Amino acid sequence: METAAIAVQAMLGMSMGMLYWIVSSGLTFTFGVTRVLNFAHGAFYMFGAYFTLSIFELTQNYIVSLLTAAAIVALIGAVSERVLISRIYGLPVPFQLVLTFGLVLIFDDLVRIFWGTVPKMIPPQFVGSFNIFGRSLPIFALYFIITGIVIALVIYLLLSKTDWGMEIRALTTDRETAMSSGLNPSFLYVTSFMFGSFLAGLGGGLYLPISSASPAMGEHIIIYAFIVTVIGGLGSIKGAFISALIIGMVESLGAFFIPWMTIALPYIALAFVLILRPEGIFGEK
Amino acid sequence: MAGMARREFLKYVAALGAGLLIGGGIGYALRKPEVQIIKEEKPTEVGEKLKEKIKIGHIAIFSGPLSTYGELQRRGSLLAAEEINKAGGIMGSKVEIVYRDSAGKPDEAVKQVRSLVEREGCDFIIGIDSSGVVLAVAEVMPEVNKLLFVTHAATHRLTEESIYKKGIKEVFRITVPVYQDGTLAAFIAAQLPATRWACVHPDYEYGYSSWELFQKTLSKLRPDVEFVAEAWARVGTTDFTPLISSIMEKKPNGVHTVEWGVDLFTFVRQARESGLFNAVKYGGGYAWINPMGYSIDAMETLATEYPEGCWVSGRYVWMYPDTELNRKFVKAHIERWGHYPAYSGEASYTAVYLIKKIIEITKSLDIDEHIKTLENAAVYSPAGVRFIRKEDHQAVYEVPYGQIKHDPKYPIPVLTNLKTLPAQEYYRHPPFEEMPPYKDLYEKVLQKV
Numbered sequence: 001m002e003t004a005a006i007a008v009q010a011m012l013g014m015s016m017g018m019l020y021w022i023v024s025s026g027l028t029f030t031f032g033v034t035r036v037l038n039f040a041h042g043a044f045y046m047f048g049a050y051f052t053l054s055i056f057e058l059t060q061n062y063i064v065s066l067l068t069a070a071a072i073v074a075l076i077g078a079v080s081e082r083v084l085i086s087r088i089y090g091l092p093v094p095f096q097l098v099l100t101f102g103l104v105l106i107f108d109d110l111v112r113i114f115w116g117t118v119p120k121m122i123p124p125q126f127v128g129s130f131n132i133f134g135r136s137l138p139i140f141a142l143y144f145i146i147t148g149i150v151i152a153l154v155i156y157l158l159l160s161k162t163d164w165g166m167e168i169r170a171l172t173t174d175r176e177t178a179m180s181s182g183l184n185p186s187f188l189y190v191t192s193f194m195f196g197s198f199l200a201g202l203g204g205g206l207y208l209p210i211s212s213a214s215p216a217m218g219e220h221i222i223i224y225a226f227i228v229t230v231i232g233g234l235g236s237i238k239g240a241f242i243s244a245l246i247i248g249m250v251e252s253l254g255a256f257f258i259p260w261m262t263i264a265l266p267y268i269a270l271a272f273v274l275i276l277r278p279e280g281i282f283g284e285k
Numbered sequence: 286m287a288g289m290a291r292r293e294f295l296k297y298v299a300a301l302g303a304g305l306l307i308g309g310g311i312g313y314a315l316r317k318p319e320v321q322i323i324k325e326e327k328p329t330e331v332g333e334k335l336k337e338k339i340k341i342g343h344i345a346i347f348s349g350p351l352s353t354y355g356e357l358q359r360r361g362s363l364l365a366a367e368e369i370n371k372a373g374g375i376m377g378s379k380v381e382i383v384y385r386d387s388a389g390k391p392d393e394a395v396k397q398v399r400s401l402v403e404r405e406g407c408d409f410i411i412g413i414d415s416s417g418v419v420l421a422v423a424e425v426m427p428e429v430n431k432l433l434f435v436t437h438a439a440t441h442r443l444t445e446e447s448i449y450k451k452g453i454k455e456v457f458r459i460t461v462p463v464y465q466d467g468t469l470a471a472f473i474a475a476q477l478p479a480t481r482w483a484c485v486h487p488d489y490e491y492g493y494s495s496w497e498l499f500q501k502t503l504s505k506l507r508p509d510v511e512f513v514a515e516a517w518a519r520v521g522t523t524d525f526t527p528l529i530s531s532i533m534e535k536k537p538n539g540v541h542t543v544e545w546g547v548d549l550f551t552f553v554r555q556a557r558e559s560g561l562f563n564a565v566k567y568g569g570g571y572a573w574i575n576p577m578g579y580s581i582d583a584m585e586t587l588a589t590e591y592p593e594g595c596w597v598s599g600r601y602v603w604m605y606p607d608t609e610l611n612r613k614f615v616k617a618h619i620e621r622w623g624h625y626p627a628y629s630g631e632a633s634y635t636a637v638y639l640i641k642k643i644i645e646i647t648k649s650l651d652i653d654e655h656i657k658t659l660e661n662a663a664v665y666s667p668a669g670v671r672f673i674r675k676e677d678h679q680a681v682y683e684v685p686y687g688q689i690k691h692d693p694k695y696p697i698p699v700l701t702n703l704k705t706l707p708a709q710e711y712y713r714h715p716p717f718e719e720m721p722p723y724k725d726l727y728e729k730v731l732q733k734v
Contacts (some may be wrong), residue, residue, distance in 0.1 A: 016524040117353040138558035211551035220521030252527035263519040
């Protein structure tokens, strides 16, 4: 009885962790390459949800809307990088904070102007649930787990099997040698920013059918993305994957065993990691 | 009998026509209500203007994930100001409303209060969305020496502690407190067959106080019920399913949830997929009590996705009471904004008219005069007659619960099977030591519901 319940909680925790993973993968990826901690990542996630919503209203096709929206967000990411963020590479961290936080405010207000303040929904896309150990597991939980794993595989293949991935790895491993051997960092910066924004947009679009699109929705997820990124080690993709799963599981099992403490658990996990291993699980010293 | 006197009083007030009326010395609480003086509304002579402009500072959440709530309030206060200015203003002075964003943060709201009073020269402050913010703002009102009319925040600690115990006289709450969400919810729950209740609440003051009032009241009304599981969700929860599955593990057949805003949308959608509604189904609907479910943003967004037969309320629902003033307000609101009025919109609308009325009655901007006039007054408003209790400055009036019904004649779901109690039977009373139901009312209350 108890074991089955715990197994179901763990599966739900995995599914919850996968959303954190999808959003934080983009954040940590961009950071690894550009060394800019992008606060506006949450705003890209919000754009992903809103574009998916609007395109869905036109096309009534969820998958098409999801991918088109993420592509549009990638373009917004590219423009932001070229026009604004590229100007602050190498400058002290406060510049990054002020600039990317400024973007958050602008993007949030754009959403309010174009879509209004009342949250919006599309019809649920993954209706129903499985019966597993006598308990119901919503289909959307499974869809998150599968999508999360697919995204992890795609990132792995891109980084290990393509020239672009090799250059990215070279740049993140030894910046100076890589640049002196003729890599074009601008191209890598803009493309990695696009890719990171694409993942944020995808996260927002994936999240839309299980909830809604609302102004500043990125504020909630970005805190978790930061926790995940810091626990995993800033810039570490593998770390983000593992720590997103840990956070999802901790929250889900916490809700089962110690419900009154649920919201404190991710922060407790973060504190533990910072005390024992300040650079994060897979971080570099 | 108290009920009779009150009904007669209501008729009397209603007969006086539209607009806000203030009467002094209305009995309240468990005492027999005694109507003493009702001032008939007379056209105010326009003498010397008190000020070129009467300025009202309106503080609400206008940014971040909860910015809808600022917008819903703004619709109410702006509509009132436009109506008043069109009709000649307040004793000839125009009303101007200055909107400020609290961002839902106590220190930010306090800063805005000072700036509105000191720099903008505002004569009154209205608004304030959340419990934590209102407790902080109440503390500075004596210092800035202006009146605050709270139009949203619901914590009972404001009226019971800050106003009643600490004696802050500059604050009035004209909207419904958590007694609606906790206590009246328990009276509704007591009528349902469910015996195993669970909760899913937002993890902050409002969630905790609602659940506490709910449990205490319901266990008195129905000693046979058990409270089997609790889930506490952070504001901005993206995935409620682990919370839902952990409460379902305890096999509840009733759910009390004070989730609201975006979190409510996420929760309802995910509860459908997780089978939580099926678990609480009974012959007459769902043993699902969601005090804020009839908030206009929820009804517009969730619409038919919110299952028919769930028990929901708001701090005002547009179809109650069925009075001329309320119908007129709803119509004006829809014409002006294209939306049904939200509870905080109705409260903001009433706050502005109330300010107009107290200035006209006292013919001054002296806040001691205003406080004297407001204490123990009865205010005729779209939401019904609000009795402003002297001890805690709480407007006492009842709001019903009802079951969601999807009626194609309306753009949003409507409520059927409306149920409520006279407000004095479910509001806590000074000195706030006992919980409802009050012993002497116990029998009567159960017969009435």
